[in-house]
Amino acid sequence: MLVLDAYCRFGPWSKRSPGQPYDAGYVRREHDKFHIVKGLCMSSESRFGVPELGNRASAQLSKEDPHFIPAWAGLGGRRFNAPSTSEFLEEARREGVGAVGLYPKTHGYPLREWVVGDLLDGMSRTRLPLILSWEEVEPDEIYSIGKLWPELPVILCDIPYTAGRTLLPLVEENPNLHICFAPRFIFTGFLEDFCCRYGPERLLYGSALPEFSPGPLLSYVMYSRTDEEAKELILGGNLLRLLRQVAWPVSGLSDLEGI
Amino acid sequence: MKGSFFELGLGGCRLEDVFVVDCHAHVGPRVQVDPDASLGTLLADMERIGIDRTVCACFPPTMGSYPYEGNDFVAEAVRRCPDRLSGYAYINPNYPELNMEELERRFGGESFSGIKVHLHGGRPYDDPLYEPIYGFAHEWGLPVLAHTWGPETVRTLGRMAERFPGARFLVGHADVCDPEVLAEEAGRADNLYFVVCSSVAGPDAVARMVEAVGAERVLWGSDTMLLSPGHQIGKVLFADLDDNVKRTILGGNARKVFRL
Numbered sequence: 001m002l003v004l005d006a007y008c009r010f011g012p013w014s015k016r017s018p019g020q021p022y023d024a025g026y027v028r029r030e031h032d033k034f035h036i037v038k039g040l041c042m043s044s045e046s047r048f049g050v051p052e053l054g055n056r057a058s059a060q061l062s063k064e065d066p067h068f069i070p071a072w073a074g075l076g077g078r079r080f081n082a083p084s085t086s087e088f089l090e091e092a093r094r095e096g097v098g099a100v101g102l103y104p105k106t107h108g109y110p111l112r113e114w115v116v117g118d119l120l121d122g123m124s125r126t127r128l129p130l131i132l133s134w135e136e137v138e139p140d141e142i143y144s145i146g147k148l149w150p151e152l153p154v155i156l157c158d159i160p161y162t163a164g165r166t167l168l169p170l171v172e173e174n175p176n177l178h179i180c181f182a183p184r185f186i187f188t189g190f191l192e193d194f195c196c197r198y199g200p201e202r203l204l205y206g207s208a209l210p211e212f213s214p215g216p217l218l219s220y221v222m223y224s225r226t227d228e229e230a231k232e233l234i235l236g237g238n239l240l241r242l243l244r245q246v247a248w249p250v251s252g253l254s255d256l257e258g259i
Numbered sequence: 260m261k262g263s264f265f266e267l268g269l270g271g272c273r274l275e276d277v278f279v280v281d282c283h284a285h286v287g288p289r290v291q292v293d294p295d296a297s298l299g300t301l302l303a304d305m306e307r308i309g310i311d312r313t314v315c316a317c318f319p320p321t322m323g324s325y326p327y328e329g330n331d332f333v334a335e336a337v338r339r340c341p342d343r344l345s346g347y348a349y350i351n352p353n354y355p356e357l358n359m360e361e362l363e364r365r366f367g368g369e370s371f372s373g374i375k376v377h378l379h380g381g382r383p384y385d386d387p388l389y390e391p392i393y394g395f396a397h398e399w400g401l402p403v404l405a406h407t408w409g410p411e412t413v414r415t416l417g418r419m420a421e422r423f424p425g426a427r428f429l430v431g432h433a434d435v436c437d438p439e440v441l442a443e444e445a446g447r448a449d450n451l452y453f454v455v456c457s458s459v460a461g462p463d464a465v466a467r468m469v470e471a472v473g474a475e476r477v478l479w480g481s482d483t484m485l486l487s488p489g490h491q492i493g494k495v496l497f498a499d500l501d502d503n504v505k506r507t508i509l510g511g512n513a514r515k516v517f518r519l
Contacts (some may be wrong), residue, residue, distance in 0.1 A: 017461055030462075034269065036499075075279045091357030161458060161486065164293055184458035186490040188483045191298055213462035215268065215497030222271025223308050231271075 002236035005031065005039040005214065007131075007132060007157050007182045007206025010068075012059065013044035022210045024061050024068065031067065034214045036207065038252060039068055040098050040239065042131075046073035047189035048106060057094040059251075064213040066252040067244065069098040071131065076116040085118045089126065096251025098243045099155065101131035101225065111141045113148060120145065124152040126247035129178075133158040139166050146174025151179060153242050155204060171198060179237065182206030182217055191224040191234070200230035204239050260307060263358060264505045267495030271489075274309030277506055280513035281305075281313040281488060283431055283456045283480025285402060286344075287332030289318030294313070296484040298336050304488050305343060311510065316347035316404070318485070326354045327361050334369050342364040345517065347375035347404055352388035362395045372517055373402035373429075384415040393419055396426035402516050404429040404454070406416035410440040417444030427516050429478065434460035434494070438471035445472035452516055455494055455508065467499040474504045478512050488502035 008031075010024040022044070031039055041061065046054025048141070051073040058070040072092060075082070077231050083091065092100065100123060104111040113120075123130055132142060135158045145154060157180045159167060164187065165257060170176055171194075179185065179194070194203060205221055207214035245248045267274060286301060296318075305313060315336065317329025333346040346376050348365035350358055365371040374396050378388065384405060393415050396403045403426050407413050420428040433441060433453035444451055452470055455465050456479075468477050481491035513519065 020461065125393075152443045164266065186458060186487045187485060188296070188304070188487050190487070211499060213494075215491030219271065219493030219496060220487050220490035222269070223304075223492070224487075225303060225307055 001196050001232055002048055002082060002240070002256075003034070003036045003205065003218070004239045005041075005207045005209070006155060006180045006204040006239045007134065008039045008041045008209040009044045009047060010041055010061065010187040010210070011044040011054070013048045020210060024065070027209045028065065028067060029210055030207070030214055034207075034218055036214060037067075037236070038256070039154045039209075040071050040208070040243075041068040041075065042101060046071075047101065047103060049076055051107070056109045059097075062096070062251045069250060069252040070095055070160040071099045071101060072097050074102050074109070074119055075099045075107055076104060076119065081245065083123055084218040088119070088166075089122045092128065093248045097128070097248055097250075098246065098250040099129040101133070101134060103136045105136045107244060111137055111145075113144070115122055117148075120149050120152060124149040127151065127153065127245045128247070129153040129155050129242050131155045131157060134160065137229075139217060140196070142170055142177065143173060146170070150174075152176060152178060153245070155180050155242075161185055161187045164190070171202070178202045178204055178242070180204040181220070183208035185219055188219075190207050191221065195226050197232050200226065200233045201238055203234045261269050264496045264502050268493055269373070273307065277309070278510035278514060279308070279312075280479070280517070280519065281310050281481045281483065282292075282429065282478050282508040282517070283454050284313045284315040284462065284483045285318045285485060286336045287313045287317045287329055289485070295494045298339065301336075301484060302340065302343065304483060308488055308492055311486065312343060312345060312453060312513075312519065313483075314345040314372055316345060316349045316511075319349055319375075319379070319384045326351055326357060330361070330365060333495070334365070334483055335373070343371035347371065349375045350378070350392050351379055352392065353379055353384060355388055355391065358391060361396070362392070363386060363468045366395075366399060366401070368497075372425070373404060377406045378412065384412065384419055385494070388396045389419070393423040397423040400425050400427075402427045402429055404431055406431045408432060408435060410437055413440055413444055417447045417451055420448035424448070426450065426452055429516070430452050430481070432498045434464040434468055438467045441468060442471040445476055451474050452478055452512065454478050454480045456482050456486075458486055463499065465494050466500055469498075469504060469508070470499060474500075474507050475512060477508045477517065479509050
C-alpha cells in the first residue's frame with residue numbers, strides 16, 4: 001500500500017520537547033521505518049518563523065532527497081522589499097512546490113479576501129493546495145475561502161477531536177475541503193462515518209512528525225472498519241491526486257509515475 | 260502469534276494469541292463530541308483489533324435524570340456482554356449523600372469491576388469528599404481509574420494510593436506526564452498503575468513510561484468511545500519495546516489488576 005505523509009516538518013521550533021529529534025534525517029528514518037514513501041514536508045522555520053528562510057530550506061531538502069516534497073508557507077498582506085504574489089508563485093513553480101500553508105495568527109495578518117485574495121486567486125488558478133491549521137484560522141474563514149475559491153483544494157490540519165460539530169458543516173459546504181486528521185482528530189468511528197457519508201476521497205493521512213509518531217495515525221487507518229480501497233486513498237492516493245493536479249510538476253513525484 | 264507486534268500493527272492485522280484488555284473506555288451518550296458510541300461499534304472495534312475485554316465507564320458528566328444514570332448504561336452493556344465487557348462505576352464526589360448507596364448497588368448487587376473518578380469542578384483528588392470513595396475501594400480491593408492531566412494530579416493520586424493501599428489506583432492519561440514524576444510516584448506507592456491513553460503524547464512516550472516505572476506497572480487503554488482504539492493501540496504496537504513487554508502492557512498487567 002502506497003503511504004504518503006501529507007503533514008510533516010523538519011527543523012527546530014521553539015516549543016520542542018527536550019530530547020525530541022527534529023532534523024530531516026530523523027523524519028526520513030521514521031518514514032522508512034513505517035514504509036512511508038514520500039512526505040509533503042515544511043520547514044518549521046516556514047511554519048513558526050520566517051517563511052522565506054524556511055521555504056528555501058525545504059526546496060534545498062527536496063533537491064538533496066526527493067523523498068521530501070516541498071511545502072511552503074506563504075504570507076498575506078503587502079510588505080516592503082518582498083516578492084509580489086506572482087513572483088512568489090513563479091518561484092514555487094520553479095522549485096516544484098506541492099502545497100502552500102497560511103498561518104495568519106503566527107505571521108500576523110487577517111485571512112481575508114482583501115489581504116490574501118491575490119495569492120489565493122493564483123493558487124486556485126494553479127490548483128496549488130492550501131494548507132490551513134485549525135489553530136490558526138476561524139471556521140468562518142475556512143467557510144469563506146471555500147465559497148470564494150471553490151476550485152482551490154484546501155487541506156485542513158491540527159483539528160481537535162472536539163471540533164466535529166463545526167467541521168462537518170464545513171465539509172458539507174466546501175466540497176474541496178480535505179481533512180488531514182493528524183495529529184489528533186482521531187475520535188471513534190470518524191473514518192468509518194466520514195467514508196460512509198462523504199466517501200474517502202477527502203481524507204488524508206499525515207504523521208505530524210517530528211512531534212508525533214507516524215505509527216498510531218497509521219494504525220488508526222489500518223484498523224478502521226473501512227474497505228481496502230478507502231484505506232489506499234486515505235493513506236496516499238488522495239494526496240497523490242492533489243499533487244498531480246498542480247499546474248506544474250511537483251518535486252519528488254517523478255519516481256511515482258507508474259502508480 | 261505470527262509476526263511481531265510492530266508488523267501486525269503496520270498491516271492492521273487482528274491481534275491473535277495475546278490477551279488484550281482495554282482498561283480505559285466509555286459507553287453511552289456524551290457531551291461536546293459525537294463519536295459513534297453504540298455498543299455495536301464498541302464490539303465491532305474490539306473484534307476488528309482483537310481486544311478481548313474492555314473495561315468501560317460512562318462519559319462524565321453524562322447524568323441524565325439523576326447523577327448516576329450513566330452507570331445504568333454501563334450496567335446494561337456489561338449485562339449484555341459479560342464475557343467481553345467490565346464496568347467502572349463512575350462516582351462523583353459532589354454527591355456525597357448518594358455515593359455509598361451507589362457503590363453498594365454497583366458492587367453489591369451488580370458486578371462492576373472498578374471505580375472511575377474525574378476532576379469535577381477542579382476538585383483535587385485529595386479533597387476529603389473523595390475519601391469515602393477511596394475507603395470503599397480500599398475495603399473491597401478495587402481498582403480506581405482516575406483522569407489525570409500532568410504532574411500535579413499524578414502526585415496527588417500517588418499520595419492517595421499510599422493512604423489507601425487496599426485499592427489499586429490507575430493513573431489515566433499517564434503518557435502525557437513527565438516520566439520523572441511517574442517514577443517518583445511509582446516509588447511512593449506500589450498499588451499505583453499507569454495507563455497509556457491520550458491523544459497528545461509524543462513518539463516515545465510509552466517506552467519512556469516503561470523505563471520510568473517498569474513494564475509491570477503499565478496498562479493499555481484507549482479512551483474509546485471517544486478516541487479510536489485503532490490509534491491508541493498503535494502506541495504500544497509500535498513502541499520501541501520488546502514484544503514480551505508489549506504483551507504485558509496489552510493485557511498481562513490488567514489480568515492482575517482486574518483479577519480477570
